[in-house]
Amino acid sequence: MKSKHIPGIHQQNQTDLPVLHSFKRRYRSPSEIGFSEWLAGLPAWVPFLVLLAAAAWPMTALAQGSNYTTGQAFEALLRWIPFLVGSGFFLTIVISFLTMLVGTVLGVFLGLGQISQNRFIAKFCWLVTQTFRNSPWLVLLFIVMLSFPFEITIGDTIIPIPDWIKAVIGLALPIMANISEIVRGAINSVPTAQWEASESLAFTRFQTLFQIILPQCIKRMIPPWMNWYAILTMATPIVSILGVEEVLNLTRQAIEAEDNHPELLVPFYSFVLVIFFIYCYPIARLTVRLERRFAVKL
Amino acid sequence: MIEAVREFFREMAADYPTWNFVFFYEQTQWEKVVSGLWMTVQLSVICVILSLVIGVIGAGMQGARSPVVRAVVSGYIQFFRNTPPFVQLLFFYFALGQFTPTYSPDGWLEIPIISNVGWAIISLSFFAGAFNVEIFRAGVEAVPKSTQEAAEALGYTRLQIFGYVVMPLALRVSIPALNNNLVNLVKTTTQAFVIAVPELLYESVTIWNDFPSAQNPMMTVLFFAYLGLVGIVVMSMNKWERTMRIPGYGG
Amino acid sequence: MSNTPTWTPDQPIISLKDVRKSFGDLEVLKGVSLDVMKGEVICIIGPSGSGKSTLIRCVNALNDIQAGSITVEGQEVHDPDLDKLELRKKVGMVFQQYNLFPHKTALENVMMAPLKVLKQGKADVEERAMKLLAKVRLQGKENSYPGELSGGQQQRVAIARSLAMNPDVMLFDEVTAALDPETVKEVLLTIKELAAEGMTCILVTHEMGFAREVADHIYFTDRGVIVEHGPPDTFFDAAQDPRTKEFLSQIL
Numbered sequence: 001m002k003s004k005h006i007p008g009i010h011q012q013n014q015t016d017l018p019v020l021h022s023f024k025r026r027y028r029s030p031s032e033i034g035f036s037e038w039l040a041g042l043p044a045w046v047p048f049l050v051l052l053a054a055a056a057w058p059m060t061a062l063a064q065g066s067n068y069t070t071g072q073a074f075e076a077l078l079r080w081i082p083f084l085v086g087s088g089f090f091l092t093i094v095i096s097f098l099t100m101l102v103g104t105v106l107g108v109f110l111g112l113g114q115i116s117q118n119r120f121i122a123k124f125c126w127l128v129t130q131t132f133r134n135s136p137w138l139v140l141l142f143i144v145m146l147s148f149p150f151e152i153t154i155g156d157t158i159i160p161i162p163d164w165i166k167a168v169i170g171l172a173l174p175i176m177a178n179i180s181e182i183v184r185g186a187i188n189s190v191p192t193a194q195w196e197a198s199e200s201l202a203f204t205r206f207q208t209l210f211q212i213i214l215p216q217c218i219k220r221m222i223p224p225w226m227n228w229y230a231i232l233t234m235a236t237p238i239v240s241i242l243g244v245e246e247v248l249n250l251t252r253q254a255i256e257a258e259d260n261h262p263e264l265l266v267p268f269y270s271f272v273l274v275i276f277f278i279y280c281y282p283i284a285r286l287t288v289r290l291e292r293r294f295a296v297k298l
Numbered sequence: 299m300i301e302a303v304r305e306f307f308r309e310m311a312a313d314y315p316t317w318n319f320v321f322f323y324e325q326t327q328w329e330k331v332v333s334g335l336w337m338t339v340q341l342s343v344i345c346v347i348l349s350l351v352i353g354v355i356g357a358g359m360q361g362a363r364s365p366v367v368r369a370v371v372s373g374y375i376q377f378f379r380n381t382p383p384f385v386q387l388l389f390f391y392f393a394l395g396q397f398t399p400t401y402s403p404d405g406w407l408e409i410p411i412i413s414n415v416g417w418a419i420i421s422l423s424f425f426a427g428a429f430n431v432e433i434f435r436a437g438v439e440a441v442p443k444s445t446q447e448a449a450e451a452l453g454y455t456r457l458q459i460f461g462y463v464v465m466p467l468a469l470r471v472s473i474p475a476l477n478n479n480l481v482n483l484v485k486t487t488t489q490a491f492v493i494a495v496p497e498l499l500y501e502s503v504t505i506w507n508d509f510p511s512a513q514n515p516m517m518t519v520l521f522f523a524y525l526g527l528v529g530i531v532v533m534s535m536n537k538w539e540r541t542m543r544i545p546g547y548g549g
Numbered sequence: 550m551s552n553t554p555t556w557t558p559d560q561p562i563i564s565l566k567d568v569r570k571s572f573g574d575l576e577v578l579k580g581v582s583l584d585v586m587k588g589e590v591i592c593i594i595g596p597s598g599s600g601k602s603t604l605i606r607c608v609n610a611l612n613d614i615q616a617g618s619i620t621v622e623g624q625e626v627h628d629p630d631l632d633k634l635e636l637r638k639k640v641g642m643v644f645q646q647y648n649l650f651p652h653k654t655a656l657e658n659v660m661m662a663p664l665k666v667l668k669q670g671k672a673d674v675e676e677r678a679m680k681l682l683a684k685v686r687l688q689g690k691e692n693s694y695p696g697e698l699s700g701g702q703q704q705r706v707a708i709a710r711s712l713a714m715n716p717d718v719m720l721f722d723e724v725t726a727a728l729d730p731e732t733v734k735e736v737l738l739t740i741k742e743l744a745a746e747g748m749t750c751i752l753v754t755h756e757m758g759f760a761r762e763v764a765d766h767i768y769f770t771d772r773g774v775i776v777e778h779g780p781p782d783t784f785f786d787a788a789q790d791p792r793t794k795e796f797l798s799q800i801l
Contacts, residue, residue, distance in 0.1 A: 020651060021440045023471045029429070029478070030380055038380040134481060134528045135521065136488035139499060143517045146506070235382055241492060448648035448707075451609055452662040452714060453637035462665060466652050544652050545694040 031178065033291055035234075036227045039284035047277040051270050073263045077271055080254045088247030089275055095168055095246065096233045102172040103232075104225070107179025114184045117205065125180070132177035137170075137238060144170035145242050164246070167239040175232060182224045186217040223291035230280045230287065237272075247272055311511065318511035321519075327505055327512075334501030335523060341418060341487045341497055342527070346480055348423035353430025360435050371431065378428035383421070384489040390421040391493040418490040426483040433475045437468030470542050477535040484527050498523060556623030562587045562718060562749055563608060568617035570603055577603045579773035580617070585718075590750045592760040595770035596796060601753040604770070605720045608751065609640040621718065634666065641716035645723040647703040649695040655682060655706045656691035659713045667714070674713070681709040685739050701732025705739055712743075719743065721752040737763075757800055761785055769793050 030038070113125030132140070144166050151160040190213050198208040240249040251272055255264045304323035311318035321327035359371045378386065391414060400408040412420070441464050449459045488499045502520045506513040556562075561584035570578040577600045585591055593601045606612045608619060610626050610633055619626040621639055649658050659678040663669045682691055685705035695703050704724055711719060721740060725733040737759050744750055744763050754760055760767060761781045768778040769790075777790045788794050 020467060020471060021442055023436050023440050023475070035380055038376060131525065134485065134532075135524055136485040136499075138488045138491060139520055139524055142499070142503070143521060146513050147517060238382070238384060238489075442648075444644060444646055444648045445650065447611055448642075448644055449650070449662075451611060451637060451642040451644075452710070453634045453666045454662070455634075458665060462661065463650055467650075470652065545697055 030231060031228075033223055033227050033287065035231050036223070036284040036287035036291075039230065039280060040288040042281075044281065047270075047274040051267075051274055053270075070263060070267075073261065073267050076254075076258045076264060077267050080258075080268075081271070084247055084250055084254065084271070085275065088245065088250035089279075091164060091244075092233070092236050092246045093279070095164055095171070095236055095239065095244075096229065098165075098168045099171040099175055099232060099236075100229050102168060103175030104179050106172065106176040108183055110176060110180035111183025111187070112209075114180060115187055129177045129180040129184075132173045133181065135174070137174055137235070138241070140173050141167065141170035141239065141242060144173070163242065163244045164239070167242065167244045171232065171236070171239070175228060178228055179225065182221050182228075186221045187213055189220065190216050219294040223287050223294060226283060226287040226290070230283050233280055233283075234276060247275070315511055316514055318509060319515040320509045320512040321505060321516070327509070330501045330505055331498075331519070334496060334498040337415075337496055337501075338487055338498040338523075338527070341415075341422065341490060341495070342484045342531075344419055345422045345426060345483055345487070348419065349426035349430050349479075349483065352423060352427030353434045356427065356431030357434035357438060360431065361438070374424075375428045375431055378425050379432075383425045383486050384492050386425055387418060387421045387489060387493050391417040414490075414493045415495050418487075418493060418495045422483065422486060422490065425486065426479060429479045429482075430476070433472050433479065434468060436475070437470075437472035438464060440471045441467045470544060473535065473539045473542065477532065477539070480535065481528050481531050484531055485524070488524070558587050560623065561585055561620075562589075562622055563751070564618075564620045565604075565608075566618045568604070568607060568614050568619060570600075570607060570612060570614045577773055578607070578614070581770070581773070581775055582617075583768060583775065583778070585749060585751060587717075587749055588747045589765045590744045590752070590763055591766045591768060592752045592754055592764040593768045593770060594754065594757070594760060594796075595776075599770045600773045601770050602722050605642075605722055605751055605753055608718075608720060609637060609642055611642075638667070638714055639717045640720060641711035641714055641718070642720040642722065643704070643707050643711050643724050645726050647695070647700070647707045647727075649703055649707055649710070651695050654692050654694055655687065655698065658695070658706055659710045662710065663713050678709070678713055681712050682706070684712075684742075685709045686735070699732055700728045701735045704728065704732075704736045708736075708739055708743075718749045718751070721750065721754070723753050723755065725754070725756060755800075757785070757797075769796065771796070 110125050110129055113121050114129060116122045116125070145163070148161060148166050148169065151158050153159075187209075194212060194216070195208060198212045203212065236246060237248040240246055240252075243249070245253075251268050255261075255268055258264055307319040307322040311320070311323075321331045356371050356374070359367050362368055395410060395412065395417060398410050398412050400410045402408055445463060445467075446459055449463045454462065487497060490497055491499050491503075494500065498520065502516050506516050563585040565581055565583050568578050568581045569576070581600075581604060583591070593604065595601050603612055607614050608621065608626065610631070614627055621636060624636070625631065626636060649655075650661065653661060656675070656678055659681055660671075660674050663674045663677070664671065679691065682688065685708055687702060687705055687709070690698060690702060690706075695706070698706065708719075708724075724740070725736055728736065733756070737756065740750070740752070741759075741763050752760070752764070764781050766778060767781050767784040769776050769784070769788075769792075771792050777784070777788060777793045784793075785797065788797055
């Protein structure tokens with residue numbers, strides 16, 4: 001940390017002309033590691049405060065004219081929790097896991113393709129990456145949801161493709177593109193001298209990549225990769241728009257099943273917020289810890 | 299000419315039932331696509347402008363002496379940067395929308411003064427604005443104190459220093475980050491879908507609900523429309539960056 | 550200078566009386582007094598951290614002072630009612646790091662302050678700016694951006710930029726300290742010509758040979774006080790104070 005410069009007291013840096021300082025952001029963007037930093041930076045009691053506020057909300061705001069009490073609302077919530085978690089949130093996690101798996105596998109290939117020496121492959125992979133990084137998630141989701149068949153027939157067996165599998169594919173596309181950029185960025189962060197050194201030791205390009213370069217930068221990819229997992233998990237409720245029965249969708253259904261009392265809204269949705277927090281918070285903490293530990297100079 | 303194009307797509311729909319470009323030969327559907335696209339463009343442009351204004355004001359407030367003002371701005375940034383924008387849209391529209399006054403043009407219909415389009419503009423502008431505050435702040439910090447002092451020694455007022463020296467330089471270093479954020483904003487306008495803003499995605503969905511045979515063509519158009527919009531933003535920002543480049547610095 | 554009726558050219562153009570300045574607990578100037586007559590060139594030398602730069606930055610009110618008084622043409626600089634614009638028209642300053650505006654060409658850098666601050670006419674300003682750039686031997690570089698110029702060239706643009714305001718006094722704050730040895734000379738030559746034309750100059754410098762050649766009076770500061778001062782020959786050849794002697798023996 002540079003202390004404040006006092007003219008005439010501190011010797012000024014003689015070589016670095018202060019034409020423009022570097023552009024330093026105080027926060028990093030969510031898609032880098034910023035999301036995890038933010039989440040990990042929240043005190044653990046924040047969501048419980050929300051829940052507490054939720055408990056107080058209906059008494060003050062909606063107390064007039066209704067005989068449905070907050071107590072009843074929370075009783076209803078308790079009744080529904082096993083279903084919401086066991087069925088809804090479970091599906092959320094399954095979707096996020098599978099999406100990450102598919103996205104990572106495809107993304108690694110795409111990222112390696114981007115640094116291929118074959119100009120055509122490199123250009124093609126770059127184009128695919130940019131296309132899916134820059135298309136709106138919702139548009140991709142709609143396209144996959146509608147254009148994929150609801151069942152496929154192989155021989156005599158009909159394999160149904162449920163909605164949530166299609167959601168996985170739709171979400172995996174942007175994830176793939178972002179993983180591709182992580183891979184490319186990490187490989188490019190290794191100094192070119194490393195490539196030259198191993199080339200002069202007669203390693204092939206393939207050997208250099210897998211034995212010299214990737215072992216150096218694989219650690220760097222882990223925190224941004226985990227960060228994307230947290231972003232993805234937090235973004236999965238978006239698939240409820242398309243009718244996938246994940247936790248947000250089931251919550252809405254549960255509220256409807258409980259006769260749509262407005263008092264239900266805040267406890268139920270706050271509960272959703274809290275389970276997402278409980279799930280993502282430790283991941284974010286770990287991400288930030290790993291990022292710090294792996295922040296070695298190459 | 300137009301009639302020939304329409305005829306072509308009409309025949310195509312007859313020959314290939316899954317490729318019914320209904321909006322290319324039916325006036326109402328065509329108008330839906332155009333009005334959706336127009337809404338998306340309007341949303342994008344208005345939100346870009348408002349978010350830039352929020353960015354400049356917020357960056358100014360972050361440099362304020364009062365710790366309360368700074369804390370408010372930084373709380374705003376932290377909240378809006380990291381929560382999903384569609385949650386913000388829902389929150390603005392359903393939670394805050396409840397408390398906005400309504401008016402009654404005909405005596406019995408209650409219309410809120412802020413429509414869903416209004417809430418989308420507010421919500422998306424604040425979302426992108428949060429990033430812009432931070433980007434401009436970093437840009438201002440990149441302008442060395444000594445350059446400002448030189449201007450001060452030449453007799454510039456504070457406002458002149460900001461207008462002639464700090465802002466032009468800050469803007470230049472901010473462009474790449476701004477570029478990313480504005481692209482993201484254009485992408486995020488699709489999420490106004492959740493509060494039924496009739497933008498391109500919303501109109502597309504209504505079209506393929508009415509004409510299931512138009513699904514494939516509509517999705518193709520949708521996909522390329524967004525790539526095109528994003529492409530325009532990226533290209534114009536790159537052009538701006540090139541024209542603003544200071545000779546002799548950076549590469 | 551209607552607001553400074555008391556000043557006549559036979560009085561010091563700049564006068565410091567017992568100036569004290571501190572940054573928090575750190576007292577940098579511990580009672581400094583000096584007078585500069587019109588047309589005089591004075592050099593302030595001394596070890597780093599002795600407060601030389603702070604001293605001249607107080608003269609054009611870039612830094613404020615805690616006690617004492619500084620007057621320029623009879624006008625108190627640290628008077629809260631002072632019109633800083635008037636002061637800065639009278640007192641030009643050149644910095645160690647040039648501090649040109651990187652987004653403007655050399656010519657624009659010189660023209661900007663007269664146009665925007667003094668609101669003078671464009672044609673007039675441009676003509677004067679061209680002359681000034683020619684004077685600092687930068688013809689043909691008018692349309693170059695600072696980033697395309699060498700350090701010495703940038704520093705000469707900075708001098709021209711300051712001169713464009715028609716100042717009565719010029720302050721030079723270690724203007725050669727950030728330059729390559731080869732380009733130091735061209736900047737010093739420019740300053741020497743300026744001094745020869747009768748410009749009142751205050752220089753903070755580490756170039757002892759230059760100071761001896763160009764200055765009418767040398768001040769030596771150490772730890773916030775003026776230890777010794779005198780005409781260059783006396784100062785360099787017959788220093789009295791042990792601190793001055795030690796400094797000179799290390800430097801020469």
